[in-house]
Amino acid sequence: MAVAAELPALDALGPAGAYHARERQTITDVAGNPLAELSLVPSLFVTRAMAALHKAATMPVDERLAALARAGDAHAMGSVDGVSPADHQFIVSRCSGMPISVVRSASEAIARSAAQAYLSVQHARPVGAVNHWRDPLTRTGRAVWTRRGDVFAVHAPGNHPGVHGLWLEALALGYRVAVRPSRRDPFTPHRLISALRTAGFGDDQVVLLPTGYDTADAILRGADLAMAYGGEDVMRKYATQTKMLPQGPGRSKILLTADVDWRDHLDVIVASITHEGGRACVNTTAVFVEGDTTPVAQALAERLAAIPSLPPQDEHAVLPVLPMADAHELERYLLAKAAGTVPWLGGDGVVDELGDGSAVLRPAVHELDRPDAEQAGIELSFPCVWVAPWTPEAGLEPLKETLVITAITHDTRLVDALVAEPTISNVYVGDHPTYWIEPGIPHDGYLADFLMRTKAVIRD
Amino acid sequence: MLQREKPVLDVAFDVHPDPDEFIRAAMEWHFSPTTGSPFWLERAKSLEFDPREHVRSFEDLTLFPNVTNELRDVRAQDLIPQGYGPHPEVVGVFESGGTTGAPKRVVMLRDWWDRMMAWQVAHLHAHGVPRDRNWLVLIPSGPHMAGELTRRQAAELGGLKFAIDMDPRWVKKLIAAGKADEANAYAEHLIDQAVFVLQTQDIGVLMSTPPLLERLARRDDLVELVRQKVQTIEWGGAHMDADSRHLYRTEVFPGLTLDGNYGSTMVLGGAAERLDLTDDDPCIFDPFSPYITFSVVDPDSGRKVAYGERGQVVMNHVSKAFLLPNNLERDVATRIRPLGGQVGDSVADVTPVQRFDDETVIEGVY
Structure with missing residues (x-):
């Protein structure tokens, strides 16, 4: 006391x-x-x-x-x-x-x-x-x-x-x-x-x-x-x-269609996963790939594995830190949920203890085998990404319930559909990270949509 | 005829009998075939010890199993010690709140009721509760002890009791069903009724629960009426923290006396707030010892926690009228050193543990 x-x-x-x-x-x-x-x-x-x-x-x-x-x-x-x-x-x-x-x-x-x-x-x-x-x-x-x-x-x-x-x-x-x-x-x-x-x-x-x-x-x-x-x-x-x-939940996503080369956008994808410590609702939770998911997962794993484990007050820190017990609990949850997926990073665990009672949460990359795999909707508060296949036949269904989707595509009809979808809040087309925001841009609709109303007034 | 063979069980409320002598006399009374209740005489057959031989002190009450749940089904007459004869004077049958399933029942006998009432009235005087003033009471009535208790208290102090009917079980049911709006409407309905009494009657004492007091404090018109008319607020039935007590005394109802009660149907009474607490002290409750006694224990080990530490409250009721030992309640409290002459612990801050978050949320970023 x-x-x-x-x-x-x-x-x-x-x-x-x-x-x-x-x-x-x-x-x-x-x-x-x-x-x-x-x-x-x-x-x-x-x-x-x-x-x-x-x-x-x-x-x-x-x-x-x-x-x-x-x-x-x-x-x-x-x-x-x-x-x-x-x-x-x-x-x-x-x-x-x-x-x-x-x-x-x-x-x-x-x-x-x-x-x-x-x-x-x-x-x-x-x-x-x-x-x-x-x-x-x-x-x-x-x-x-x-x-x-x-x-x-x-x-x-x-x-x-x-x-x-x-x-x-x-x-x-x-x-x-x-x-x-x-x-x-x-x-x-x-x-x-x-x-x-x-x-x-x-x-x-x-x-x-x-x-x-x-x-x-x-x-x-x-x-x-x-x-x-x-x-x-x-x-x-x-x-x-x-x-x-x-x-x-944000459950933000990136969609890569076959008409683009994902390699040109790796920086934006990595940043969308790790920016803000991977803790924001605008961080990317799932990456959908039209085509082979494996090289994407592999490339992401390589890039994310290189991020150092540092205490949060370090100028170079990128990853989030939690009390050790909380970190282990999160890890157990991830490992249980990831069962049956292909781990590219973090499959053995994501906790890196700093020795003072706290622990860094290191990134995780898991490859899913279906567009509708339930894991794609599991948003955790550290850089944790699910890489899933997508096809035009799978359509909008796996892309729903999303705060931000970055669609890297030339398919404007697909963009039409994403913008029209009521459960998707924000649509960024091309090389824009999911965390992009500026004053005047709605985060999840304008807050003022909720706070304000219109009233008719006429006077002499 | 009332058997008067155990004078130590019949002393006046302000006489402190020797605790060991008291316990032995009580065991003799409750487990003797001629004076014990049918419930305890039957129950004694399955005990692994002989209470008359092995229970020699308050510490030994921990030998008893917790039989509280059996009070949900037992025939009420079977709880009355046979020593009271064929025509015991019964004040009432009272029931627990019914938080968890079927209610538990106790029988209130006249001699215990009078003794407890004498103790309570002495306490009310000590706290400066005014005489000859009317009471407005917003607490559970119906089968609950509190309604009858306050009626008698008001009368003893020379006032009339005005009551607002309150059914706590219905409120609990609404909350359990997630019907917060309906629970809210019911509580507002209670407060609405208080307005009529406060406006038209000379009310000097207001008795209620902290949640209802808080609701009352939200209404400017009611706050004004209470400030004009009421001198003492009696509260009980829920926790009041020291911060809230200070706000009531300084900002909401400046100059009023606040006096807390911590009771339980299962001990046929309870504990009264200690006199002369400072603003920073928690609300400390001293039980009506040796009849009602508490110990604050670690629920895992059953051992008493240190003074100042939090633990679960074990309650005992031992009187001529009733025996309910070693009842582990769900309340958590701080263990407080008792005043001189008291058996067992005093308690403070009786409450569920303050939680900041409901539970660890794993999924999501918030």
Whole structure:
């Protein structure tokens, strides 16, 4: 306990300022060393915080956009609560096991999202709608783009710090926002919300509510609209709730048709698998090949095998790191699921222990013998790819339920079909990695599609 | 005729009998063919020890198997010690919540009821619960002990009890079936009814569970009524953490007294919140010893955990009216050093363990 008392405190950020709870959880790095004590707020605190968000007034749009930009700058380049960006990024890397270069890029991406949040959400506004009822066009009748509610809640994941760029759009649109952090990375949202407050957002505009599992739903219940990240279970739980936007598995894919030479695109394929530590929903889970799958699997295995095992804070780290027990559990799962496939890499295991209690998850490449093999849908949070055969006869079926598909093909009729398929969110044609994204480009539809509606207005 | 051959079992509520003498007298009473209950006399035949010979102290209660589940099927009359004669004075038959399957039943006899009530009323006085004020009670009624208990408490303190009917089994059923919306609607229905009583009656004491208190705290109109009228909030039936207690005392209901209760039907009563706890102390509960006693154990080894450590709660009820020893409850608690003169442990933070994540999720990136 004496050691724990000296740990930095990561307080909740409530509607009346920072809140240091008696109930706390020690946040550790991937080797099990304590990093901070995270305050866990009780359900009563959550319901009162959510009520305070509802009562708060929306900041004028100019002020919130300026504050967003300042906060993004401070998050990526300034000192927040006395912590420099380098120290913050080091801790996020040690805690989440994400390579530090990815953490740094994510900080920069968050700053870009903050600066361009308005521009980004404007892309989602229907062309027939204006932003304000005072717009002169409403005099002859017009759609006005308005919020569906006032309070937005986010159950944030800890897989990638970049996810916190998205909910900034809700702030830009005038929502008050409550974030429940993941214990795998409470540092990023804590820093970002502290920066937002310093930049001008009131304590009752954006809150950080770390809670135990049993209290987590109270945050969603207290919001008008909410977003939760998770697997199939989370998708099922919230599928029928119109106020929920579940963010499910990505299962991103690359399709290589016979009219292209895959060798020309190996860099994009490898990067799609390994970029972001292989931990993002936009990382490629399966590569479909029209033709012989074996040389593709072999080439990928060769390239991926050359990536070194390094601790996450190493500048050259590419692969993700986990506490040893978690890494072994993931490995057991992979080995069980991969039974019956042809292993090209990682068939004997993927865990490379670093000796300090943490372990690198090394890449895995498995070759499947059918387009509809179930493994092609198994998305794991490290560079793990399934190489499967594809034929025009197999058609769209194996390519469905996909966040991003990169189709390296000249077949425009196939592209027509991919773009038309409702269960595919994004279609990238040609030499573009599955992780490509920019402000103003929808990640899984525009978030504003969910947050906004149109309303008819006509006036004298 | 009530047999009065064991005076140590009949002492006043505030007299602490010698624990070993008390246990031996209780074993003699419950396992003597003339005074024991039909249930225990029959059950004793399959015990591998003779309680009258081998159970000499509280520690020896661990010799007993946990027979709690048998209370689901046993004929209620068979639980009454024959020593009470052919016409025992029964206050009521009370049932457990029914979280896991069929409910368990106990029989409340008058002499135990009066003794426990005397202890509870003394506790309420010590906590400054006002006299001659009415109570509004939002807790399980029906076959549950809590409803009858609060009726009597209000009367003892000179007030009227206003009740809101609550069926915890229905709520549990809704939640188990994933019908969160219906459970929510039911809870709101309870709170809606509280409005009428609070608006029209002179309520000085509010008794409820922490989840319902939290719901009440969400409604500005109800918070205002409680602030105007209520002096003491009695709570029980679920866990309240120190952070929430502090928020209630400082922000939601500033100046009000909060007083917690940790009870169980299976011990025919329970434990009361310790006086003079600081804001940072957890809610500590001291049982009505030696009749109701706790030990906090490691469920795997059965051994007591160290003070300050978490473990599972084993409950004993030993009185003239009833015997239920060595009942391993599902509650997890922190083991707390007892106050002087108490047998067994006190407990704090009785709750399921705080979890951050539901379970390890393997597939997917989140």
